[in-house]
Amino acid sequence: MVITVHTSSGQYDVIAEPGAAKTPERYLSLDRRVLIVTDRGVPKEYAARVAAACRAPVIVTVPVGEKSKSIRRWKVLHETMLKCGFTRNDCVVAVGGGVVGDLAGFAAATYMRGIDFYNIPTTLLSLVDSSVGGKTAVDLGGVKNPVGAFWPPKCVIADTELLSTLSPREYAAGMAESIKMAAALDADFFTALENGTPTPDEIVTRSILLKQRIVEADEREDGLRRVLNFGHTLGHGIESCGGRLHGECVALGMIPMCEGDVRERLVRTLSKYGLPTSCRISKKKVMRAVLHDKKTNENGTLTVVTVPKIGKYEFSDMTPDELRARLAVLS
Ligand code: GLY
Numbered sequence: 001m002v003i004t005v006h007t008s009s010g011q012y013d014v015i016a017e018p019g020a021a022k023t024p025e026r027y028l029s030l031d032r033r034v035l036i037v038t039d040r041g042v043p044k045e046y047a048a049r050v051a052a053a054c055r056a057p058v059i060v061t062v063p064v065g066e067k068s069k070s071i072r073r074w075k076v077l078h079e080t081m082l083k084c085g086f087t088r089n090d091c092v093v094a095v096g097g098g099v100v101g102d103l104a105g106f107a108a109a110t111y112m113r114g115i116d117f118y119n120i121p122t123t124l125l126s127l128v129d130s131s132v133g134g135k136t137a138v139d140l141g142g143v144k145n146p147v148g149a150f151w152p153p154k155c156v157i158a159d160t161e162l163l164s165t166l167s168p169r170e171y172a173a174g175m176a177e178s179i180k181m182a183a184a185l186d187a188d189f190f191t192a193l194e195n196g197t198p199t200p201d202e203i204v205t206r207s208i209l210l211k212q213r214i215v216e217a218d219e220r221e222d223g224l225r226r227v228l229n230f231g232h233t234l235g236h237g238i239e240s241c242g243g244r245l246h247g248e249c250v251a252l253g254m255i256p257m258c259e260g261d262v263r264e265r266l267v268r269t270l271s272k273y274g275l276p277t278s279c280r281i282s283k284k285k286v287m288r289a290v291l292h293d294k295k296t297n298e299n300g301t302l303t304v305v306t307v308p309k310i311g312k313y314e315f316s317d318m319t320p321d322e323l324r325a326r327l328a329v330l331s
Pocket of ligand 1 (some may be wrong): 130132229
């Protein structure tokens with residue numbers, strides 16, 4: 001299936017087809033200089049396959065993990081492109097997960113005031129969420145994503161065959177983002193995840209269609225797109241304690257943001273897909289990171305996403321004390 005995402009500057013296709021990454025030249029314009037950015041955790045053949053389809057490829061492999069989303073790595077990508085004579089007509093291809101996509105996308109957004117960017121996500125998390133919507137960024141001063149740009153890709157190859165090399169833990173972490181969108185936006189999809197056994201292709205396609213709907217309605221996150229932050233306020237705080245994958249933290253971060261039957265269904269569904277539903281954390285440490293990361297409103301509250309009913313969301317203002325108290329449900 002080809003899903004076309006409309007943006008303020010044009011449109012791009014998400015090629016949601018198993019096996020599509022085997023023939024990238026069918027979808028991407030590669031007859032030029034191409035910077036391929038990947039990381040050491042991605043099977044080498046994925047980037048090599050793209051390189052084989054390019055006239056003038058240059059592969060840069062960064063270390064695995066959030067630390068690679070840095071100004072230092074961004075500078076290396078720019079220096080590489082300059083040294084190799086990249087012009088405004090050349091392009092960048094990300095072959096990796098969310099970190100690689102954010103870093104490579106931001107390098108493309110800023111090199112010579114912006115060159116073409118393509119994304120070939122290799123994790124479930126990046127397939128269903130971060131590769132669609134045009135957000136690119138690097139971290140700075142211990143804060144996630146303060147330096148970035150909206151720079152939509154020219155094309156995304158969403159090939160579920162690339163997921164065959166993911167560990168079960170990485171796969172589960174990606175499921176957290178699909179469950180997040182289903183819980184907040186699509187009760188039917190949530191029920192399918194809760195009671196059925198949808199295939200990876202069904203999960204990816206339904207998630208991308210939801211993401212498309214949101215980013216087309218609110219490309220720059222002026223309002224509606226903030227719904228995608230469901231689970232992320234406390235999730236980022238939990239992530240800062242270390243030892244857990246982003247998706248695992250999002251899973252944990254969603255639980256205190258709903259109550260009663262909704263919470264029970266969410267916890268059951270997260271468990272079904274191998275995600276954690278409780279944890280031992282220092283509430284103080286989590287809240288310190290939350291308050292460092294997120295701007296509070298003038299009255300000292302934080303705006304968070306809550307899910308009062310499966311498929312419905314609300315934006316709610318909560319005091320730091322209220323958020324701290326809600327963390328108790330995780331222990
Ligand atoms: N990953 C959340 C967003 O794209 O807005």
